[in-house]
Amino acid sequence: MSGTVMVEARGVRKSFGGTEVLKDLSLTVVEGSVTCLIGPSGSGKTTFLRCLNRLETVDAGIIMIDGALVGVDQRGGRLVEQRERDIAKTRQQSGMVFQRFNLFPHRTALENIAEGPLFVQKRPKAEVLREARELLARVGLADRADAYPQELSGGQQQRVAIARALAMKPKLILFDEPTSALDPELVGEVLAVMKQLAREGMTMIVVTHELGFARDMADQVVFMADGVVVETGPPAQVLGNPIETRTREFVASVI
Known part of the structure; x- marks a missing residue:
């Protein structure tokens, strides 16, 4: 890890209707690190993840990725909403892997991977297809380039994602609970790819119930409940010797 801050959230708030889902949430993520967000359902983990790449707007607070504001610009001492094309450009800084894969059913594995670079980034087709094949090999699916999503297992679909x-x-x-929709025997193949990415230095924020992955691979574990960060620290602390009572109760309930 370089020590450079990759993600900084300050005072983030988000409500849906009259329900405040995120309450003055702040978090810092260092470049090259793995941060695992854990906590009970409804604690705001997925909402926070979606705010990070502007799939959800925030009601208050700021989010910065690699030093750049997400979703807003600072003009004349105040924050103003970015134009949609600027938001889309910023969103490209963070890839997202969903629970349910979200692959295009009418496109092959290779075409699903090439879609964004070709049509969003407008990169040369030959270069994109070459890199897409390299990525398929990287996730152990070099021989499934021409397969459609319905011809792949859930674990294979998630690796394509x-x-x-x-x-x-x-x-x-x-990563938004990337193994939660998988049969138990398929979880390991997806976690293996994620572990390799972590070893290669990819900055990752992972919403997960896989505490074994968090214990083995996380640099920091963040326990959330009721829209706030209750406890944050290295896995040995948060999972092995939590300070807060709510953290202790949660960890004991899922082990």
Whole structure:
């Protein structure tokens, strides 16, 4: 890890209707690190992840990725909403891997990976296809380039989704419970790819219930509940010897 701050969230608030989902949430993520967000359902983990790449707007606070504001610009001492094309450009800095894969069913694995670089980044087709094949090999699917999503297992689809996120050359990848929709026997193949990315120095923020992954691979574990960060620290502390009672109760309930 370089020590450079890749993600900084300050005082983030988000409500849906009358329900405040994120309450003055602040978090710092260092370049090259793995941060695991854990906590009970409804604690705001996924909402926070979606705010990081502006799939959700924030009601208050700021988010910065690699020193640049996300979703807003500072003009004349105040924050103003960015234009959609600027938001889309900023969003490319962070790849996202969803629970349910979100692959295009009418496109092959290779075409799913190439879609963003070709049509969003407008990169040369020959270069994109070459890199897409390299990414398929990287996630262990070199022989499935022409397969459609329905011809792949859930674990294979999720590995294609990871390759698709990498194809955009993001500065960080956001994982939203990437193994929760998988049968137990398929979880390991996806976690293996994620562990390799971590070893290669990819900045990752992972919402997960896989505490074994968090214990082995995280640089910091963040326990959230009711829209706030209750406790943050290295895995040995948060998972092995938590300070806060709510953290202790949660960890004991899922081990």
